[in-house]
Every structure is written in structure tokens, then in C-alpha cells.
Amino acid sequence: MKNVLYTIFAISICLLLGKLANYLLAALPASLYGMIIYALFLQFNWFSPEKITKTNQWFIKHMGVCLVPAGMGIINHFQLIQQHGLALVFIICSSTFILLTVIGYLSEHYLITPDNSDSKTATGSS
Amino acid sequence: MLSTFIVNSPILASIFFTIITIATYQFAAACQQKWQYIWLNPMLVTISILVPFLLLVDINYQEYSHTTEVLNLLLEPAIVALGLPLYQQFKQIRFYWREMTAILILGITVVITVSFLLAMWLIKAPEIAVALSLKSVTTPIGITLTEQLSGDSSITAFAILIAGLFGALLGPQWLSFIGVNSAKAQGLAIGSASHVIGTAVLVRKSAEHGAYSSVALILSAILTALISPWLIPLIQQLFY
Numbered sequence: 001m002k003n004v005l006y007t008i009f010a011i012s013i014c015l016l017l018g019k020l021a022n023y024l025l026a027a028l029p030a031s032l033y034g035m036i037i038y039a040l041f042l043q044f045n046w047f048s049p050e051k052i053t054k055t056n057q058w059f060i061k062h063m064g065v066c067l068v069p070a071g072m073g074i075i076n077h078f079q080l081i082q083q084h085g086l087a088l089v090f091i092i093c094s095s096t097f098i099l100l101t102v103i104g105y106l107s108e109h110y111l112i113t114p115d116n117s118d119s120k121t122a123t124g125s126s
Numbered sequence: 127m128l129s130t131f132i133v134n135s136p137i138l139a140s141i142f143f144t145i146i147t148i149a150t151y152q153f154a155a156a157c158q159q160k161w162q163y164i165w166l167n168p169m170l171v172t173i174s175i176l177v178p179f180l181l182l183v184d185i186n187y188q189e190y191s192h193t194t195e196v197l198n199l200l201l202e203p204a205i206v207a208l209g210l211p212l213y214q215q216f217k218q219i220r221f222y223w224r225e226m227t228a229i230l231i232l233g234i235t236v237v238i239t240v241s242f243l244l245a246m247w248l249i250k251a252p253e254i255a256v257a258l259s260l261k262s263v264t265t266p267i268g269i270t271l272t273e274q275l276s277g278d279s280s281i282t283a284f285a286i287l288i289a290g291l292f293g294a295l296l297g298p299q300w301l302s303f304i305g306v307n308s309a310k311a312q313g314l315a316i317g318s319a320s321h322v323i324g325t326a327v328l329v330r331k332s333a334e335h336g337a338y339s340s341v342a343l344i345l346s347a348i349l350t351a352l353i354s355p356w357l358i359p360l361i362q363q364l365f366y
Contacts, residue, residue, distance in 0.1 A: 028352065035209040073191070090248070093289075095262075111222055
């Protein structure tokens with residue numbers, strides 16, 4: 001329970017600082033500033049990564065539910081889907097294909113610095 | 127009947143709809159946990175159940191989104207929570223951050239331009255074009271950015287879902303087909319094109335795949351947020 005409060009406190013502070021950063025320089029949305037500040041605070045050990053990990057993972061695992069209300073807006077777009085459904089799918093799939101190809105090809109050929117031990121720390125979350 | 131309930135007791139209605147949403151989502155998540163199909167995406171299943179339900183009880187979207195405002199408010203802290211995976215991947219980023227940033231900037235610029243132009247050509251609606259061009263980022267950030275650029279965020283949410291499923295299902299085969307086989311390159315490509323859904327699939331291949339995919343997913347979200355506010359208005363100028 002203590003760690004849950006600690007995590008909520010840490011996230012709130014970073015979000016608050018993010019709002020301040022966004023107010024001073026609106027280059028990024030406040031929440032993205034907050035995310036970067038949070039990662040830096042963890043890196044500098046100003047917030048303890050051990051204490052927040054468990055609650056934070058839980059947040060990330062369940063964050064999808066926060067996206068449902070935005071997705072439900074589709075209810076207003078039946079006409080659009082009826083008219084342009086195929087075009088929508090075509091645009092999404094073709095541009096995704098292009099992105100996969102561009103990034104895959106360039107990374108395969110231009111990311112060739114030595115890469116040995118670092119991959120073992122990988123966790124692959126979210 | 128439910129509409130009058132919303133007008134008469136807004137707090138109870140909020141609690142009711144929020145609980146319905148969470149319960150449906152939990153049910154969908156449990157189904158995916160059990161059967162492990164990619165297309166059984168919890169958000170997709172939840173929306174497919176709730177849309178007919180709202181139509182049945184005659185609640186419009188404005189009423190629904192108003193009563194579930196609390197879930198929307200949690201979106202900002204949820205994005206901040208993504209700082210943990212970013213922190214965990216710092217080591218990975220440190221080695222190649224210049225190359226990765228350059229490659230991702232190029233990829234993002236291409237995908238935003240292509241999606242926007244295709245959407246303006248085929249559908250001719252600027253708010254849809256904005257929504258579609260921001261579909262290659264993780265959903266919470268995509269929604270935030272679309273709202274910032276006055277696009278339609280419900281379209282973004284759906285486009286992100288389709289891009290995610292498409293890349294997760296066909297991406298790895300396509301990449302092998304064009305000769306992209308290293309874990310680094312596959313991870314970066316799938317992470318930037320199919321974000322969380324792609325990462326969840328790729329992580330089964332190897333931890334390295336998953337790690338690079340996570341890096342790409344977060345880095346490309348930050349870069350898209352930096353690039354899109356000036357790139358999209360620039361392309362929009364072509365049409366006015």
C-alpha cells in the first residue's frame with residue numbers, strides 16, 4: 001500500500017512538472033514531458049525504481065481501459081465507415097507497410113555498431 | 127429511460143457507466159488471456175460490445191463520454207507511467223540514439239506525409255487526414271496529439287488499432303521476406319509501426335526483439351509529438 005501511494009505521488013509530481021514545462025515551452029503535450037521527467041528521475045534515482053515498478057506495471061497493464069471512451073467516438077462515424085471504410089483500411093495498411101519497410105531496411109543496414117551484452121537487460125514491457 | 131437517469135442523477139450514472147466499461151474491459155482482457163488471439167484485442171472487444179449496448183439503450187456518445195470522464199482524466203497519468211519502460215530501455219538507447227533517432231524521424235516524416243496525402247486524396251476531410259496520419263504511435267499519445275491538432279481522436283484510436291493488428295499479424299513475415307532479419311531492425315520496425323500490439327507479439331520471439339520494439343514505440347511517440355505540430359500544418363497548406 002505504501003508503494004502504491006509512493007508511485008501515485010511520483011507520477012503526480014512528474015505530471016505537475018510536465019504541465020509547468022508545457023506552460024513554459026509548448027513543444028510537447030504535458031503528459032509526454034511528464035513521461036520524460038519521470039524516466040529521468042528514475043535514472044537519477046530521485047524516485048526509487050524498485051518501489052514503483054510493481055504498481056507502475058499494473059497501471060500500464062490496465063491503461064487500455066482509459067482509451068475505451070475515446071474509441072467509442074466511432075459510434076458517430078457509421079456513415080463515414082459505410083462510405084469510406086475500404087479507403088480507410090487501405091490508407092492505414094499501406095502506410096503501415098511503408099513505415100515497416102523504411103524503418104526495417106534502414107535499421108538493418110545502418111545500425112551496425114557492436115551490440116553484445118546490452119540486450120541481456122531487456123525487459124520488453126508495454 | 128437511461129437518458130433520464132443521466133439527467134436526474136449524474137453521479138450515479140457516472141458510476142454506472144464507468145463500472146460497465148471497466149467490467150466489459152476486464153471480461154475482454156480475460157478472454158484474450160485465455161485464448162491468446164491477437165485480434166481478440168480488449169479495446170476492440172469492449173467497443174464491439176458497448177456500441178450495440180449504447181444504441182440499444184439510446185444513449186448518444188456525448189452522454190456516454192460525459193459520464194465516463196473519469197477514465198479520460200486518467201489518460202495523462204497513464205502516459206507518465208510509460209516513463210518506466212523508457213527508463214528501463216535507456217541502456218539500449220544510449221548506444222545508438224543518433225542513428226535510431228535519424229531513422230525514426232525519416233520513417234515518421236514519410237508515414238505522416240503518405241497517410242495525410244492519401245487521406246486527402248481519397249476521403250477529402252482534413253480532420254480525418256490528421257487522425258490517420260497520427261496512427262503510428264501508441265494509443266494514449268496518438269489521441270492526445272490528434273486532439274491537440276484538432277483531428278478526430280476516435281478515428282485515430284481505431285486507425286491505431288488496425289495498424290497494430292496488421293503489423294503484428296503480417297509484419298514479421300514481411301520483414302523476413304525483404305531480408306530484414308536482425309532482432310534490432312525487426313524490433314524497431316514493428317515497435318514504430320504497430321506499437322503495443324506489435325510489441326506484445328514480438329516479445330515472444332526474443333527479449334531483444336521486445337526491448338527494441340519498446341524503444342521504438344516510446345521514441346517514435348516522442349518524435350511524432352515533436353514533428354507533427356509543424357509537419358501537418360505544412361502539408362495542410364498544400365490544400366488551401
